[in-house]
Amino acid sequence: MKISFVYILECADNTYYTGVTSNLEKRMIEHNTGAHSASYTAKRRPLKLVFFAEFSDINFAIMREKQIKKWSRAKKKALINGRFENLPNLAKKYFT
Numbered sequence: 891m892k893i894s895f896v897y898i899l900e901c902a903d904n905t906y907y908t909g910v911t912s913n914l915e916k917r918m919i920e921h922n923t924g925a926h927s928a929s930y931t932a933k934r935r936p937l938k939l940v941f942f943a944e945f946s947d948i949n950f951a952i953m954r955e956k957q958i959k960k961w962s963r964a965k966k967k968a969l970i971n972g973r974f975e976n977l978p979n980l981a982k983k984y985f986t
Contacts, residue, residue: 891946892946893945894910894911894912894944894945894947895917895942895943895944895951896908896910896942896943896945896951897909897911897939898940898941898958899921899940901934902934902937906940906963907930907931907934908966910951910955912948918937940970965977968980
């Protein structure tokens with residue numbers, strides 16, 4: 891069974907980056923060295939790993955990454971801070 895990770899980085903410009911990988915240590919090195927110069931994080935260093943979760947199924951990890959990417963900053967921050975009880979109330983709501 892291969893473990894996959896969903897992770898959130900806090901960038902130097904105070905934005906969050908969410909990604910998925912099967913090798914978190916290697917991916918962090920790539921992010922922090924700017925190995926992919928055209929990537930979102932390359933010009934937003936230094937980066938800080940603020941959250942990660944392990945998954946035994948890569949498909950579920952990818953699904954969770956896509957879900958988190960759609961979340962508001964407040965909802966991501968609640969996840970990072972372990973305030974799981976706040977997550978349902980922080981869903982984006984659009985009022986007309």
